[in-house]
Each structure stands twice: as structure tokens, then as C-alpha cells.
Amino acid sequence: xxxxxxxxxxxxxxxxxxxxxxxxxxxxxxxxxxxxxxxxxxxxxxxxxxxxxxxxxxxxxxxxxxxxxxxxxxxxxxxxxxxxxxxxxxxxxxxxxxxxxxxxxxxxxxxxxxxxxxxxxxxxxxxxxxxxxxxxxxxxxxxxxxxxxxxxxxxxxxxxxxxxxxxxxxxxxxxxxxxxxxxxxxxxxxxxxxxxxxxxxxxxxxxx
Amino acid sequence: xxxxxxxxxxxxxxxxxxxxxxxxxxxxxxxxxxxxxxxxxxxxxxxxxxxxxxxxxxxxxxxxxxxxxxxxxxxxxxxxxxxxxxxxxxxxxxxxxxxxxxxxxxxxxxxxxxxxxxxxxxxxxxxxxxxxxxxxxxxxxxxxxxxxxxxxxxxxxxxxxxxxxxxxxxxxxxxxxxxxxxxxxxxxxxxxxxxxxxxxxxxxxxxx
Numbered sequence: 034x035x036x037x038x039x040x041x042x043x044x045x046x047x048x049x050x051x052x053x054x055x056x057x058x059x060x061x062x063x064x065x066x067x068x069x070x071x072x073x074x075x076x077x078x079x080x081x082x083x084x085x086x087x088x089x090x091x092x093x094x095x096x097x098x099x100x101x102x103x104x105x106x107x108x109x110x111x112x113x114x115x116x117x118x119x120x121x122x123x124x125x126x127x128x129x130x131x132x133x134x135x136x137x138x139x140x141x142x143x144x145x146x147x148x149x150x151x152x153x154x155x156x157x158x159x160x161x162x163x164x165x166x167x168x169x170x171x172x173x174x175x176x177x178x179x180x181x182x183x184x185x186x187x188x189x190x191x192x193x194x195x196x197x198x199x200x201x202x203x204x205x206x207x208x209x210x211x212x213x214x215x216x217x218x219x220x221x222x223x224x225x226x227x228x229x230x231x232x233x234x235x236x237x238x239x240x241x
Numbered sequence: 242x243x244x245x246x247x248x249x250x251x252x253x254x255x256x257x258x259x260x261x262x263x264x265x266x267x268x269x270x271x272x273x274x275x276x277x278x279x280x281x282x283x284x285x286x287x288x289x290x291x292x293x294x295x296x297x298x299x300x301x302x303x304x305x306x307x308x309x310x311x312x313x314x315x316x317x318x319x320x321x322x323x324x325x326x327x328x329x330x331x332x333x334x335x336x337x338x339x340x341x342x343x344x345x346x347x348x349x350x351x352x353x354x355x356x357x358x359x360x361x362x363x364x365x366x367x368x369x370x371x372x373x374x375x376x377x378x379x380x381x382x383x384x385x386x387x388x389x390x391x392x393x394x395x396x397x398x399x400x401x402x403x404x405x406x407x408x409x410x411x412x413x414x415x416x417x418x419x420x421x422x423x424x425x426x427x428x429x430x431x432x433x434x435x436x437x438x439x440x441x442x443x444x445x446x447x448x449x
Contacts, residue, residue: 034243035242035243035244036247036379036380037269037380037383039244040273040276040376040379041272041273041276042276043276043277044278056448060447061245063434063438063447064249064434065245065248067431067432067434067437067438068249068250068251068431069251069375070251070252070253070375070378070389070429072392073316073317073320073332074253074332074429076431076432076437078437079437079439079443080437081439081443082438082439082440082441082447083441084440084441085441108281108357109281112281124281124282146364154363154364155362155363155364156354156362156364156367156412156414157392157414158367159364159365159366159367159368159370159371160367160371160414162364163367163371163372163375164371164374166368167277167278167372167375167376168248168375170278171244171248172244172248175244175245181278182278182368182372184280184365184368187365197441197442198442199443200443204364206364206368207368220276221276221278221282223275223284226272226275229275229284229286230275230288231287231288231289231290232290232292233290233291233292233293233296233405234296234405235287235289235405235406235407235408239268239271239290
């Protein structure tokens with residue numbers, strides 16, 4: 034597929050079929066992942082590719098609990114009052130579906146990043162793992178596989194790390210379900226470019 | 242270009258020509274950027290696209306100072322002892338070149354993310370901005386434009402924010418130079434997949 038066709042139609046697909054993903058397809062996705070950049074090319078990343086049914090089921094349970102925690106956060110509690118037909122309401126319904134069915138996706142990938150001893154993660158720690166996560170989602174979309182990026186497993190981080198044997202000095206960054214889509218790919222709903230792209234100084238819309 | 246050809250040959254290009262980038266090309270890159278996901282589709286991102294010569298020059302000066310700060314960090318100070326012909330030595334020479342010439346790239350993009358009032362950024366804050374940064378770099382590569390992700394402007398964050406008029410509650414996440422490459426695209430040097438992709442539990446190499 035053409036790059037721009039992939040990049041402009043990669044939307045969050047949260048309703049996924051349970052059909053398995055062929056090994057060769059998964060390897061192609063992961064090969065794209067590791068071509069992403071990381072700070073100083075240190076490649077401190079690790080990707081736990083979970084296909085084992087019992088482990089997925091347990092991750093699904095933990096994710097369901099995490100979803101419950103998220104709904105207590107004021108912003109999301111407010112969003113849950115959105116009309117079901119509104120964009121926010123539809124997204125919430127889709128996210129709620131994932132909250133209940135995460136464990137049924139045929140592949141769950143936990144993207145992790147090693148921390149230097151004694152150093153706490155910051156926003157820029159993410160610069161060494163989220164580009165690879167984006168490559169996973171783009172490569173999946175190029176191969177007709179749906180995905181989305183989630184981070185709320187952090188509400189149950191200790192349990193997730195214990196389940197998968199992740200060392201203490203490794204930070205979990207994202208949980209990404211992969212599966213053939215029940216919904217359709219397509220351009221995602223976004224704010225217009227002039228609202229978010231500025232020319233030379235804050236607030237001055239990029240001409241276009 | 243085919244998606245996988247783009248994703249597997251997008252390497253850090255730190256030596257860039259000063260030739261300008263056409264407006265339409267830049268808009269196509271930025272359109273790919275905003276198709277990336279963000280948490281809850283909140284799109285709290287802003288992208289400062291700097292082409293003004295005086296602002297680029299000043300950003301280049303600040304980046305040079307930041308490079309000097311980075312070289313005091315033990316890991317990088319150690320890396321600077323690597324033989325010039327080794328992979329680490331070559332990367333350092335390339336990064337040093339960028340340290341001295343950042344301001345000469347025809348376009349500098351500062352990727353930013355809004356913070357909730359009173360909330361400090363964490364690693365997962367990055368999940369809402371670095372996927373868009375990766376889309377910028379992939380789209381640039383698809384159009385024959387070199388780029389790389391840098392974060393060391395944070396050593397001079399206050400000055401960068403003042404120069405561009407960035408509000409206090411907005412976090413800068415990455416500074417990305419764009420320009421036609423002096424070097425070549427190609428598969429980046431990476432650890433083999435079985436070292437970093439695990440099946441079902443930590444340390445168990447993904448069969449491949």
C-alpha cells in the first residue's frame with residue numbers, strides 16, 4: 034500500500050475479530066517496529082507479543098479493571114455523558130467495547146522501554162518507544178489489521194508486569210491489541226490543520 | 242512509495258541541505274502528522290513550523306548549547322570516546338554535525354502537547370505526541386526529505402518557549418529538522434528482532 038494511503042486511514046480500530054494473525058504477518062509488523070528511531074539509537078525497547086490464551090484473558094481482566102478506574106477520572110467521567118450519536122459518544126462506546134473485550138484480540142503487544150538505573154521516566158522517555166508503537170499500528174493497517182494504542186493498563190501496572198515477568202527497571206509504555214477489523218479503516222476525525230500547525234510563532238496559522 | 246519501503250528505510254538524516262521545502266510538500270507532511278492517534282483523540286498537539294531565518298538561527302544557537310550540555314552526561318561523554326569508524330563513532334560525528342548546523346535546516350518543527358492544569362507530564366504524555374512525530378518523519382522520508390527526532394532542546398526549554406511564544410501549560414516534546422538529505426536513506430542499524438521481541442513472557446524470543 035502507498036505510504037500516504039496507510040498514514041491517512043490508520044484510525045483506532047477497537048472492535049476486532051478473534052481470528053489469528055499469521056506468524057509471518059506478525060513478524061513483518063515487528064520488523065517495521067524496530068526500524069523506528071530511539072534516543073541515541075539505544076534501542077532500549079522490548080515488545081511482549083502475547084498470543085497465549087490464558088495470558089490474554091488475564092490481561093483482558095486487568096484492562097477491564099483499568100477501564101473502570103479511567104471512568105472515575107473527571108474528564109472521562111464527563112465524556113461518558115456525551116450523546117451516543119455524537120463523535121465523543123461513539124468513541125466512548127467503542128472504547129468501552131475494548132474495555133470489555135481486550136483479552137479476545139488474537140495478539141496483544143506490550144511495548145516496554147528500559148530505564149537507566151535511578152532515572153525516572155519523563156515525557157521524552159516516550160520519544161524512544163512511541164515511534165516504534167506508531168510503526169506497529171501503521172504496519173498493521175498496511176496489512177489490513179486493526180489496532181489502537183492504549184496506556185490505561187498503567188492503572189494495573191504491577192499486576193501486568195508480574196504476569197509477563199517484566200523486570201523492575203523496565204517501564205511499560207503501551208498495550209496494543211491487534212486483530213482483523215470488524216469496522217472499517219478510513220480517515221480519522223481530526224481538527225483542521227490551521228488550528229494546530231503554526232508558522233514561526235505560537236498562534237499564527239500555517240498558511241495552506 | 243510503498244509503506245514498508247518507507248518504514249524500513251527511514252533512518253536519522255542529520256546532514257541536510259539548506260534548499261527550501263515547497264509549501265505543498267510541507268502541508269502533506271503535516272497532514273500525515275495529524276492523522277496520528279492521541280489519547281482520547283484529544284489532539285492537544287501543536288506543531289510550530291519554523292522557516293523564518295532569524296528564528297532558525299536562534300534555535301540553532303540554543304541547540305548548540307544543548308549539545309554541549311548533553312556531552313556532559315556520562316553516557317554520552319563515554320560514547321564520545323568511541324573510535325571514529327565504529328557505528329557509535331559515526332553516529333556521534335553525525336549528531337555533532339547536527340549540533341553545529343541545526344539552524345541551517347530549511348524547516349524546524351517543534352512538536353508540543355498541552356497539559357491538563359496542574360498535571361505533570363509522564364511517559365504516557367508522550368503517547369499523544371510521538372506517534373505524530375513519527376508520522377512527520379515517515380511522511381518526509383516518503384517525499385525524499387530527511388529528518389530526525391531530537392529532544393535535547395529541553396536543556397534550553399525556557400528560551401525555546403520564549404522565542405516561539407509557547408504558553409506555560411504547553412510541553413515541548415521534540416525538535417525535528419527537515420531538509421533534503423546530503424546522505425542516503427537506507428535500513429537503519431538495529432538489534433536483531435529476537436533480542437527485543439518476546440513471545441508471551443519476558444526473555445522468551447519470538448520465533449522467527
